[in-house]
Amino acid sequence: MPAGPFGGFVPPKPLLKYRILSKTLGASMWFWMMYRIKEDGPVVFGGRHPWEHGDHGEHGHEEKH
Numbered sequence: 001m002p003a004g005p006f007g008g009f010v011p012p013k014p015l016l017k018y019r020i021l022s023k024t025l026g027a028s029m030w031f032w033m034m035y036r037i038k039e040d041g042p043v044v045f046g047g048r049h050p051w052e053h054g055d056h057g058e059h060g061h062e063e064k065h
Contacts, residue, residue, distance in 0.1 A: 042048035
């Protein structure tokens with residue numbers, strides 16, 4: 001058995017363009033996820049139902065009988 005951390009296997013180093021691309025795609029994924037959590041978080045995690053619209057106030061809808 002060859003000595004070394006991977007049993008003698010030496011993984012190749014990725015090119016700079018692939019490292020930059022992977023960081024860019026990873027960061028955009030996290031930014032998108034945080035944006036969606038900000039927008040839809042209460043609905044997704046059970047804090048609010050999508051059909052509840054209690055935050056609109058009255059808006060001048062008065063019942064006159």
